[in-house]
Structures are given as C-alpha cells and as structure tokens.
Amino acid sequence: MTRHSPSAIDGLDVNEVKDGLIVYDQARDRVHYLNATAGIVFTLCDGQHTESQIANVVAVAFQLDAPPLTEVDSCLASFVNEGLLR
Amino acid sequence: MPYEVDVTAEDDRLASKIAYLANHAQQPAPLKRRLRYHVKGRGPYDVFEDGERLESVPAPDDALVVLYGRCYGRLVDHLSVAGWVPLHGGLVTIAGRRLLVVGQKGVGKTTLMLRLLYDGHAVEGDEMVFTRDGAAVALPRPFHLKPGADVLIPELRERFDDLPFVLTSDGAHVTAFDPGAEGFDWRLGVGPIDGAVVLRANHGGETSVRPLSTVELVQHVLDHAFPTSESRPMLLRAVTALLGYVDGIEFTVGSVGSAATALATFATVSSA
Numbered sequence: 001m002t003r004h005s006p007s008a009i010d011g012l013d014v015n016e017v018k019d020g021l022i023v024y025d026q027a028r029d030r031v032h033y034l035n036a037t038a039g040i041v042f043t044l045c046d047g048q049h050t051e052s053q054i055a056n057v058v059a060v061a062f063q064l065d066a067p068p069l070t071e072v073d074s075c076l077a078s079f080v081n082e083g084l085l086r
Numbered sequence: 087m088p089y090e091v092d093v094t095a096e097d098d099r100l101a102s103k104i105a106y107l108a109n110h111a112q113q114p115a116p117l118k119r120r121l122r123y124h125v126k127g128r129g130p131y132d133v134f135e136d137g138e139r140l141e142s143v144p145a146p147d148d149a150l151v152v153l154y155g156r157c158y159g160r161l162v163d164h165l166s167v168a169g170w171v172p173l174h175g176g177l178v179t180i181a182g183r184r185l186l187v188v189g190q191k192g193v194g195k196t197t198l199m200l201r202l203l204y205d206g207h208a209v210e211g212d213e214m215v216f217t218r219d220g221a222a223v224a225l226p227r228p229f230h231l232k233p234g235a236d237v238l239i240p241e242l243r244e245r246f247d248d249l250p251f252v253l254t255s256d257g258a259h260v261t262a263f264d265p266g267a268e269g270f271d272w273r274l275g276v277g278p279i280d281g282a283v284v285l286r287a288n289h290g291g292e293t294s295v296r297p298l299s300t301v302e303l304v305q306h307v308l309d310h311a312f313p314t315s316e317s318r319p320m321l322l323r324a325v326t327a328l329l330g331y332v333d334g335i336e337f338t339v340g341s342v343g344s345a346a347t348a349l350a351t352f353a354t355v356s357s358a
Contacts, residue, residue, distance in 0.1 A: 018330060
C-alpha cells in the first residue's frame with residue numbers, strides 16, 4: 001500500500017468538532033477520535049496531496065519552523081494500522 | 087413534551103405511588119394530548135388508560151410499573167421516533183450558561199444538581215437529556231434520590247421523609263424529588279448548550295477542574311451515553327452537533343458543596 005498520496009477509504013462517517021474529527025468506520029464499527037493535527041492530516045488524505053504537501057500544510061496551520069515530516073509519517077502509519085486509508 | 091397526564095386511583099395506598107410519578111415541570115411545547123389513567127380496585131388492581139383496561143396487577147408497586155412504563159416509556163418512544171437521541175446527563179443554567187453535566191452512575195450527579203437547585207440555579211434535569219440537531223432538552227422526571235441525600239443536602243432534611251418513594255425490585259429505596267412540587271420554578275427549555283461538564287468522583291477528597299478538548303469531551307459523553315437502539319452514525323452526529331463547538335471541563339468532585347461552588351465560579355468566570 002502506498003502512502004505517496006494517501007487516500008481515505010470509502011464509507012467513513014466524518015464529524016467535525018472544534019478541535020478535531022470524530023470518524024466512524026461502520027464496516028469495523030469503530031470510532032476514531034482525531035485531535036486537531038490528526039484531523040488536518042486526515043482531511044488531506046484525499047488522494048490529491050503527497051505526504052510532504054500534508055506536512056507543509058500542518059506547518060503553516062501551527063506556525064511551525066519546519067514541516068513535521070516525521071510526525072505526519074507517524075500519523076499516516078497509525079491511520080494505515082487502523083484501516084482508515086486505502 | 088406534548089402530553090399532560092392525569093392519574094387517579096380508588097385505593098389511597100396508591101396515592102404515594104402516583105406522587106412518585108408526577109412532575110410539575112413547565113414545558114416549552116404546546117399541549118398535544120391529555121392522557122387519563124385510573125387504577126381501579128384495592129388489590130388486585132385494574133389499570134385503565136382513557137377508559138380502556140390495560141392490565142390487571144396484584145400489588146401497588148406493580149401498578150406503578152405499568153403507569154411508569156406507559157407515561158415515561160411512551161414519552162421516550164415518542165422522542166426517539168422524532169429523532170431525539172438520549173444522553174445520560176443533567177442540564178443546568180448558571181450565570182446565563184447552559185451546561186450539560188455528565189458522569190458515571192454513582193458519581194454524585196443528582197446530588198450536585200440538587201445542591202445547584204438549592205443554590206438558586208436553573209436546573210432542568212438530573213438524569214436524561216435528549217438531543218437533536220444541536221438542541222438539548224431534559225426529561226421531565228423528578229430527581230431520584232438515594233438514602234442519605236438529606237445528609238448531603240441539609241435543606242432536604244425536614245422534607246425528606248414526606249417525599250414519595252418506592253422500593254425497587256432489587257430492594258433499593260428511591261425517593262422522588264419534584265422541584266415544581268417543592269416550590270422551585272422548574273422550567274424546561276429546548277435549545278443549544280454553552281458548555282459541558284464531565285464529573286469524576288473523588289468523594290471526601292479535593293475538588294479540581296481541568297479543561298477538556300472537544301474531542302475528549304465527545305469521547306466522554308459517548309462512553310457514558312445510554313445504550314441506544316439508534317444507529318452509531320446517528321448517535322455520533324447528534325452528539326457532535328450538540329458538543330462540537332462548546333467548551334468542556336472535567337470536574338473531579340470532592341464534596342458536593344465545594345463542587346457546586348467551583349462549578350458556579352467556573353460558569354460565572356467563563357461568561358464574563
């Protein structure tokens with residue numbers, strides 16, 4: 001499975017809250033609670049953004065000095081483990 | 087809440103059971119229908135609804151079970167069909183801020199709500215709140231108090247033994263406290279909330295507070311939501327619509343007095 005331009009699986013119920021996302025995977029009957037950072041990363045998992053582009057967006061959103069590539073990679077890995085990405 | 091319910095009984099022994107059921111909450115919806123229940127006999131009892139016999143039962147407590155199921159069960163079903171989702175919690179307005187109060191069974195939620203009521207705050211309910219499309223409304227039901235509530239709330243002491251009560255099937259003694267009947271201006275509202283409080287027990291210890299992220303808040307509420315027949319997506323949408331953009335705090339409750347004071351202070355400061 002490639003994460004070059006990660007893409008969320010179909011059929012997820014995504015609910016936005018003030019500081020994150022509540023994502024329900026009906027096929028597995030699991031609820032995922034994503035904080036603000038994970039929420040931004042997940043929202044950009046639309047098949048159109050590379051990992052480095054996602055990291056750049058996170059850097060701008062949180063006014064970081066450098067794109068958090070390691071953290072974004074770790075976040076994406078957890079999404080893969082949870083079955084949220086294709 | 088569209089029903090007004092009248093309950094009468096031939097047997098005077100049922101008077102306290104009927105009082106246990108009654109609530110005098112002023113409710114926002116116009117009256118839709120009036121229901122009349124009558125319990126005939128002195129044992130066994132025939133329970134009638136609008137002149138039609140529902141059931142024959144042997145004992146006064148059995149009649150109460152039938153009446154409770156018809157009244158409150160019907161209300162919950164009506165709300166469920168209309169898309170309202172039940173949550174385990176109370177509602178109170180302090181300093182103009184309407185707060186949802188949730189917590190595990192036994193944390194002291196009802197006692198805290200009672201303390202807030204006696205402290206002059208507008209408590210709408212202590213046990214169940216319904217939500218739909220970002221609005222919340224409390225179940226119009228008297229507060230159910232455990233033995234010892236009058237020790238924690240001194241204002242109750244003179245009245246406690248005169249309040250209606252039942253013994254549940256597992257032997258528990260439950261006292262019904264109807265704020266309207268006790269002289270409080272008990273009004274229910276339908277609308278959004280301004281904040282939410284998650285209670286944790288620390289009885290006899292310190293009272294403390296920490297802020298919650300909205301994601302944490304939603305998770306807490308879902309963890310303590312009633313088991314429901316609604317679909318999980320429906321429940322999630324309802325809870326996120328209600329809580330998605332409000333502030334949340336976690337309150338660790340030491341004594342009920344300190345918790346009520348701390349909560350009132352928090353709400354007042356937050357609204358300033």
